[in-house]
Amino acid sequence: MRLRKARGLGRTMNYPGRLFIVEGNDGSGKSTQIYLLKRWLEEQGYPVFFTEWNSSELIKAATKKAKKKNLLTPTTFSLIHASDFADRYEKMMLPHLRAGYIVLADRYVYTAYARDMARGCDPDWVKNVYSFAVKPTISFYFKTPLEVSLDRILSSRPQLKYHEAGLDLGLSNDPVESFKLFQGMIKSNYDSMIEEEHFMVIDATKSVEKQQQKVRKAVMDHLRDYVAPSVSQEEQRA
Numbered sequence: 186m187r188l189r190k191a192r193g194l195g196r197t198m199n200y201p202g203r204l205f206i207v208e209g210n211d212g213s214g215k216s217t218q219i220y221l222l223k224r225w226l227e228e229q230g231y232p233v234f235f236t237e238w239n240s241s242e243l244i245k246a247a248t249k250k251a252k253k254k255n256l257l258t259p260t261t262f263s264l265i266h267a268s269d270f271a272d273r274y275e276k277m278m279l280p281h282l283r284a285g286y287i288v289l290a291d292r293y294v295y296t297a298y299a300r301d302m303a304r305g306c307d308p309d310w311v312k313n314v315y316s317f318a319v320k321p322t323i324s325f326y327f328k329t330p331l332e333v334s335l336d337r338i339l340s341s342r343p344q345l346k347y348h349e350a351g352l353d354l355g356l357s358n359d360p361v362e363s364f365k366l367f368q369g370m371i372k373s374n375y376d377s378m379i380e381e382e383h384f385m386v387i388d389a390t391k392s393v394e395k396q397q398q399k400v401r402k403a404v405m406d407h408l409r410d411y412v413a414p415s416v417s418q419e420e421q422r423a
Contacts, residue, residue, distance in 0.1 A: 194294065194382075196319045202282035203411060204319065205404055206293040208375065209327035210368050211349045212334030213389045214396070218327065219291050221397050222404065226287060232413060234281040236273050238292035244269040252348055259304035266297060267314050274318060282319075285414035294318050295326075295378060303370035304354065322407050325400060326375060326384035331368055333390060335361070 198204060205222070207215040219235075226233050239245055248265050251257050257265065281288050294315040301311045338345065345360045347353065351367025352360060379386060385403055387396050 194316065194318055194320045196317075198282070198319050198322060200279075200282040200319075201285040201412065201414070202288055203407060204278070204282060204288045204290065204321045205323050205325070205407075206290040206295075206321045207325045207327065208292060208295045208299075208384070209389065210329060210331070210334050210372050210375070212337040213327040213329040214337065214393070215325070215327040215389070216291050217393060218325070218387070218396055218400055219289055221393070222400055223289050225397075225401060226289075226404075230413075231408075232286045233289060234277065234286045235289045235291075236277055237290070238296055239266060239269055241269040241272040243272045255347075255353060257353070259301065259306050262304060263297065263301040263306050263311060263314070270294065270297070270315070271317070285412065287408075287411075290321075293321060293324065295324065295375070295382060295384075298378065299371045299374040302374050303351070303367060323403055324382060324384050325387055325403075326379065327387045327389040327396070328375075329389040331365055331372065334368065335364060 205219075207219045209215040216237075223233055223235050239248060244265065248269060251261075251265065278288050278290070297315060298308070298311055302308050338349075345364050349368075350360045350364040352363050354363075354367065356366040357363040375384075378384060387399060389396065
């Protein structure tokens, strides 16, 4: 059976809110940047909703258990994370976008594209799975050399995580070597999406301050005509 041609993210944002997302390899520093952006926007008085990858209250316990017991195949790995995303998207992201909030997401569908394809899943299939999602207002891609990412991770904890190193794929028995091979494929997948998905590339080797300045400027350029939700909208959302 032939797969239908991948649709990707065909839906444009037609909601009063804004959706800003960050992507990048593990250790790219994207989580630090979106945290700083969140705090700054809140200080400016903007209504902000934050969500992160693999955090659905419905799904995350099952995902953690399956990973711990190494039960996931590339296909089930993809689908369980897609279920997590769909739950958060429909229950949290969309309602807040409709209510006019600024939604910040630490990883979006492009994480699935990059990781699942590195695990051998069909690119068209993966894109079709996530085709229900809207295109972000801005997709920030924090581009980092693998050695830099690796150094950052190992400076914050003693060892690499099993799945972030791709040890489930049998690429190498050495965690560091496996990490380089697996994350290298992920990085190549991200790089191949830059033009097609209109990523805003951030040089993640720059200082935290310089990266944040670029992020804030880009965000503010998309908030010039933004109208914050009224009290009645917030009451309706509560």
